[in-house]
Amino acid sequence: MSSQQSTLRALAKAGMSLGVLRIASMALTLLVGILLARQLGAADYGIYALAMAVVTFTGVLTEFGLPLLAMREFASADAKQNWGEVRGLVKWADRFILTISAIIVGGFLAAALIWDFAKQSVFLATMMWAIVLVPIVAIAKFRGLALLSLGHTFAGQFAVLVLRPGLFVVALAVLWVSGSTLGPAEAMAWQFGAAFAALLCVLGLYLRYRPAAMLAAKPVNRWREWISATIPMGMTEGLRLLQAQLAIVLLGVMMTSADAGLFRVADASAMVGLVFISIVNVVCAPHLARLFAEQNLAELQRLLGVVAFAMTFVVGVVTVIVTPFAGPLMSLVFGSEFAASASPLVILLVGNTIACLFGPVSTLCNMTGLEKHVTVGSALAVVAQLASALVLIPLMGLDGAAISVVIGMLLWRLFLTVKVRQIIGIDPGILATDFRYLADALAQYATSLRSKNAGTKNGNP
Template identity: 25%
Template sequence: MVDGASAETDGSPPDESASGSDAPGGSDAPGDDAPSDGDTDSIPDDEREALVTIAHGAVVTSGGVSGQRALTAATEFVLARGLGPTAYGVYALAWRIAQLLSRLVTFGSVPALQRYLPEYADDPRRRGVVAGLAYATTLGFGAAIAAGVWLAAPRINDLTVGEAAFPGAMRAFGFLVGFLGVVMVASGIFRAVGSARGEIAFNKLLRPGVRLVAAVAALALGYSIGGVAVGIVAATALLAAVAVPLAARVTGVVPSLRGARLEARRFYDHAAPVAMSSLGKVFQNRVDVLLVGALLTATAAGVYNVVLVLIAIAWIPLMSFNQLLPPVASELYGNGRTATLNAVYASVTRQIVTAVVPILAVLAVYGRELLGLFGDPYVAGYVPLVVYLGGVFVGSAVGATGWLLMMTDHQYARMALDWLLAVLNVALTYAFVVRFGLVGAALGTSLAIAAQNGIQVLLLRRFEGLWPFDRTFLTPLAAGGVAILAMRAVRAAAPGRAAVVVGAAIGLAAYAATLRTLGVDPRDRLVARRLAERYRTALRRRFRR
């Protein structure tokens, strides 16, 4: 999950409800007292500002994340075609393990940046110390992980694919983890100060971009798995060396460890439980990758990796809206504006659902054709893909539950839940993979995502009174059903890859028409109108130049 891959949630600020109902603001659900159709004047100014800020960040981020997914898909396409199913499976397992470790290498530093840099906006010294602690923590854990991977690579190979090329690739990717962590921290600084473009440039575009360039160059020079791995490590190291000074120059947050001892306790009080949550999430929703490698074949690992490439596309809406939600939520919560936070949470979650439903529909209907682009052996991943999409839907439908837990200082509750479900998921996924193969891997992860996010949204309501759902969520669901019927009709009339573009276009048109017919929430219309005006003005100014 990402985490976009899983939504995360829980909390309990002061009750601002005059009537004492569970939802702040005194309504049974946040959208029930929404302005009537066509009426946006009654939306409070602070809510308008927050919604437009988050939506603008989502628009900017969606372009960056879409570019990231395109670059990632291109890299996997090149490698799948260039290496062949078995060799690609070996690479894919080593790469996925490195990705899992990269989730741990910052030791919760990136969420801590989101929590404290906005709070220390008027104190450059404390901002610098927080950034310094983030970098130092990441480098320390990166070195430890590289050493551990170097020693463990042969044993991992014996327990999984048993291929001669795996230990060398895994050892190279062990060094990659630290460099990825540095880039993530630099990107997190951009994000924490509200710069979506900086975070997108480094984390969403340049990071996968250098991997694609390195992979293509290595294959063109005749290298196989080992050469590809070394090339990716070298390119990422160069990116990390550029990212750190550039982030400091652009954001004004200059890393420093002077006075770090005074700041460290508060920093690690937030970062440590988040890091433990991340470790729990590795076992909770990424144990599938490890079990596929350990219990199935190298080819199966390659097929599952391609499934995850398509799944990553479905996480784009959640990731995009979560770009600027954490600092906005931190500010609202810190100022005691819980009612506004709840209204923003409800509106943003509905917008995420509206954006993700058509993506899920296209992947469900045309998944076989899309998997077939990587080669005929990868079509075997269609059923696992559809099963996994169920978890994506639940994770997206509850919104940014995990970020809200962290931004409302409930990181310990999240950590406990992560580990509780991690233990359960390891047992269930192991049983599912042994019994059902690749489908079992997808089923275990999908159930873990659904269980975690379902519990987290209940915890948010219990602790903070935050609750996103109301009847307006039914509109995109109904529109999605119409879109699926339209695409299935096109698929039946014109089967094959050639019908994918036409069918998807017709399905999206049916989705938009149904939304318009059923009616769009006034808050969503307000955001769309404000952003359209903003972009039109920006375009006019640019053309005048």
């Protein structure tokens, strides 16, 4: 077997493992949303969602691109067998995360004790549990992505993607069956417990699978280079999270916590249809990088067209199926109080389908050295989303928030598409799909399946 075939086989295996984990994670996350919505109601669920949005923003300050840096540096060390730098990176990153976290968490908890936040408002009481998630999530993500880059996909992502939401589901289900009263602060406390258990699991797996050569290596400190690398990574990640949570925060500030809860349910439901997209992006990313490195732009163009068509087709089918039944579906799954989430859900689904027409353009940019344009595009998208939300939310409420999300989403992809056409000279979207190439690929796949089945019947597994 050639080295290229071995690499592609390893990539396919990793993609399948990650795909299974992400599908399981999305299912568990949706179940968490259902249980929380039914036990908390729209208003209290909105408070919980706002607290999670705030702590997500805060977490950017502690992570600041470090998990992505871990992926790059551990993969490089594995290839070069140069473990001193990653050992130094782990020590430096831990100090960075814990120092920033101590300032943020310590300052908030000190203020909470002085001004008795628990009695002032339900939101502040919820934040007292939410804020301590910051270092736990950061350290777990750092170790998990380090394991992922070393080829331990399942070990690296199981605790973060599956164990944490799974434990939270079990806790919420037990509380629901037992008839216990649940508030936003209590829900966040159980979320903290699940996250802490996931952290312990990640640390245990990291200690088990880290290379023995790494322990013997002398730590090398390149903190200036690491900071320089994390700045654009952290900015891009921060902008991505800001874009994802902005509508919830603005609804909580400009409207009510109930509106924030209703939108959180719509947004989480719309994300279910994007599981396929996240898997496709992970699987196709190395192929995009390889074809670009080889300057095989014709094959790169054909691959992008096929991927864009597959993304649009799958998300479009989900949109067509869900749209007519959105209202009854939301009421059935989350409760009658959440029927109002149906309209923003449909808007987000339609927006996601349109976005798929542009293909995996952000992944292409990250794989071809255009990551700075991804950061600039993210910034433009956040500004556009914020400006449109400030106008549309007072006029249209939940629908206005959903439309603002779609505006930011489409502007980002349009900006990146223009840059790709200008710099690389190809079209990443569905308009460039070579349907003859797609038909040939499907025919070859069908032939291989028939050959495999025939071999199995003849006793040749």
